Amino acid sequence: LLVAAAALWQQGGAPCYAGPIALDGFAYYTRWLALALGALLVLLALRPVSGSGAHECVGLILVIAAGLMLVGVAGGLVLIVVGLELISIATFVVLWRGHRDRASQEATAKYIFPSVLASAMVLCGLSFLYGASGSIRWATMSDRLAELQGSSAGFASLAVVLVSAGLGFRIAVVPFHFYAPDVFQETTHANAALLSAVPKAAGLVVLARITMAVASHVGEHAWQIALVLAVLTMTLGNVMALWQDNLRRLLAYCSIAHGGYLLIGLAAVLAPGRATGEVGPVAALLFHLGVYGLAIIGAFAVLEGLGRRGAPVESVVELAGLARTHPMAAALISVFMFSLAGLPPLAGFWGKLVLLGSAPGIREVASGAEASGAEVWPWLLGLGALGVVNVVVAAAYHVRIVGVMYFRTPLGVPKAEGGRGTWLAATLCGVLTILIGLWPGPLLRESVAAGRDKSAIARSSGASAAGGESGRKCRHPSLPRGLAWRRTYLGCSLMLYRTGVTAWCHRETRL
Numbered sequence: 001l002l003v004a005a006a007a008l009w010q011q012g013g014a015p016c017y018a019g020p021i022a023l024d025g026f027a028y029y030t031r032w033l034a035l036a037l038g039a040l041l042v043l044l045a046l047r048p049v050s051g052s053g054a055h056e057c058v059g060l061i062l063v064i065a066a067g068l069m070l071v072g073v074a075g076g077l078v079l080i081v082v083g084l085e086l087i088s089i090a091t092f093v094v095l096w097r098g099h100r101d102r103a104s105q106e107a108t109a110k111y112i113f114p115s116v117l118a119s120a121m122v123l124c125g126l127s128f129l130y131g132a133s134g135s136i137r138w139a140t141m142s143d144r145l146a147e148l149q150g151s152s153a154g155f156a157s158l159a160v161v162l163v164s165a166g167l168g169f170r171i172a173v174v175p176f177h178f179y180a181p182d183v184f185q186e187t188t189h190a191n192a193a194l195l196s197a198v199p200k201a202a203g204l205v206v207l208a209r210i211t212m213a214v215a216s217h218v219g220e221h222a223w224q225i226a227l228v229l230a231v232l233t234m235t236l237g238n239v240m241a242l243w244q245d246n247l248r249r250l251l252a253y254c255s256i257a258h259g260g261y262l263l264i265g266l267a268a269v270l271a272p273g274r275a276t277g278e279v280g281p282v283a284a285l286l287f288h289l290g291v292y293g294l295a296i297i298g299a300f301a302v303l304e305g306l307g308r309r310g311a312p313v314e315s316v317v318e319l320a321g322l323a324r325t326h327p328m329a330a331a332l333i334s335v336f337m338f339s340l341a342g343l344p345p346l347a348g349f350w351g352k353l354v355l356l357g358s359a360p361g362i363r364e365v366a367s368g369a370e371a372s373g374a375e376v377w378p379w380l381l382g383l384g385a386l387g388v389v390n391v392v393v394a395a396a397y398h399v400r401i402v403g404v405m406y407f408r409t410p411l412g413v414p415k416a417e418g419g420r421g422t423w424l425a426a427t428l429c430g431v432l433t434i435l436i437g438l439w440p441g442p443l444l445r446e447s448v449a450a451g452r453d454k455s456a457i458a459r460s461s462g463a464s465a466a467g468g469e470s471g472r473k474c475r476h477p478s479l480p481r482g483l484a485w486r487r488t489y490l491g492c493s494l495m496l497y498r499t500g501v502t503a504w505c506h507r508e509t510r511l
Helices: 002-011 023-043 052-071 077-097 104-132 138-145 151-171 179-186 189-218 222-241 247-270 279-307 328-341 345-359 371-405 420-438 439-449 458-462 483-510
Strands: 016-018 022-023 273-275 306-308 362-365
Touching: 002 023, 022 052, 023 052, 023 189, 023 279, 023 420, 023 439, 052 077, 052 189, 052 279, 077 104, 077 189, 077 420, 104 138, 104 151, 104 179, 104 189, 104 306, 138 189, 151 189, 151 247, 179 189, 189 247, 189 279, 222 247, 222 371, 247 279, 247 345, 279 306, 279 345, 279 420, 279 439, 306 328, 328 345, 328 371, 328 420, 345 371, 345 420
Parallel strands: none
Antiparallel strands: 016 022, 273 362
């Protein structure tokens, strides 16, 4: 991780294009996000339990981080498939290693089977996009899809629907959220931290790539669909969290709600207008994704570090009086809960502020469609207002946890059973959450540079194909061109997918 961070720092954010790889500002931000999440999850995996196999888990987490980085630099379909399957297959193994009883095995199966189906839907949708456009690069695909008419355009729309449905499972968007509460409840805190951060980040990164490259050409009602899904997802997540007592199940619904918040940025990207503010919807989405990852991983890290007689802390009641028995742990949980709730002066406040403000910020009308723009803005304003209402609802269950820690009599004395890595991860998340809340400028500037406007990603993906006018060539040798390398990459991705599924089925047969 340190070597990768040093190489990324030396490269900088200057655009660099080579074949299917697009090293633009979006990729630069995504790779730093992958390294940060990977480092925190590696610290969580370093548990001081004999025979825990921490080295295996660390290796799998590195594979997951590499998959997220591949998704970020993808300039077309091939690396999207490879990156998503790296994340999925490694996540399967991590979850299966963490099972403790029959119930957790069943919950793991609830994640694996739908995830395989979701991967198949994404692969099928991407193959349809390739068939409709005849290209695997975003820029070329965007130009060719704009020329489609009749049944061909409908075929491309079906492809986008399939890809969005498959990615909706990873983001836990309604109605594809059904697995999250059960899987989170029956797995470990460390595995729940992984599920709440990395698949959601990967799904949103891919959706952002596809949205800005092709979705505007294949569906004029796409923004309305994203708007409805955002409202349903954040409302259901927050309302269901109000009645939860199990901590992992509560945070699962919190994660679902944040998926709805992030879809607000996606709906704003799809809307037929242009952002009037300095922070566009893509920048707001990326910024909120970063601060959300810090808060949710930090919360699970503290819970991973606490325990009672060798058993993890499971329910909200078990945190009663934690401020008296473990003041530092209570303070860290309070920071993460307030950040997830969007309360100042923490990072989550700025994340929700820029994200909820990105929807009403779509004011100007593109392509002279004045009537269309007049209809769009009230809907986006209402979407932002509903987001504010959901923030108020979410504050109830976050403040409830803090109240239990500070105003209830302790039922016992939880022991700090986590290792140094666990508490180091929790402390780093807490410090960064506070620092970003006090000085959001640096991270906000990076997110703005990553999502400058709607068409930046589409242009950068095809810069090398257009002669490199908007970017420089990479210093390493160029990749082979033509059909040969396409077949090679597609063959490798399909082989990786088939190998992972076959290995899992073989494991099931042996068990």
